[in-house]
Amino acid sequence: MSEEDERIAYAINNTFVLRQPKQTLSTFGTTNIHYYLLTKPVYADLVGKDSNADETVVREGRVITERPKVVTPSYLFNLEGFSKYARKYLESLAEKYGPNAPGIFYRYKNEPKDTSVVSSPMKTVVERINKEIDSKGNPLSTIIKGVDEMWDVSVLKFIYEVTENSVGHHVSEMGSRGHFDIDRLGVPQGAKQRIEEMFSMVKSGEMEPADLKLELDRWGMFTEYEDRFLSLFR
Secondary structure, eight states: OOOHHHHHHHHHHHHEEOOSSSOOOOSSSSSSEEEEEEEEETTTTTTTTTSSTTEEEEEEEEEEEOOOOOOOOOTTOSSSSHHHHHHHHHHHHHHOTTTOOEEOOOOEEEEEEHHHHHHHHHHHHHHHHHHHHHHHHHHEEEEEOGGGGGHHHHHHHHHHHHHHHHHHHHHHHHHTTTTBOTTSSSOOOOHHHHHHHHHHHHTTTTOHHHHHHHHHTTOHHHHHHHHHHGGOOO
């Protein structure tokens, strides 16, 4: 294991959720989770134990999870940003389950807001933030204890676990609405519903036509929708 891998593993093993969100991820909408990430200062072990024993780094921000999308291995092949190793994995999925086997794709966005160093031990900071969250009544607030120099890994571990706990519910809700049903072209019903929503968003000016065109291309469905797409410009 490389030094980088060891550091990541250390961050993962030393990340703990001290307060879970009281609400799960939305199946049919965007979810905003407000997080407080608490860490020991990265310099704590360098300048002496006594000088910074009562300091806690507080990072505040939010993680945005977009509405879960129904996808297939064939669709994922058309996404950018995958390494050759990831594509090898996609090939194995397509071979095992079929190129049109539906699954759920999640996309996250981390938006850090404020970082401060508080002259209080972490236990005291946690108590204060818990009271603040209770007073605001936000069910999508969380407190995470992480590792300072790998803090974004701590955030990612948290959101991965939240997603993992939501998948079963999402599969059940999407399945009950027929989102995993496959048409003659190998496209899940949930994807076609999303395309219909995108057409509406383009008409209302909420989305650029290029984004709709890209989605149609990823599914190999532009020819089928070409006349309708071009009519948007008439």
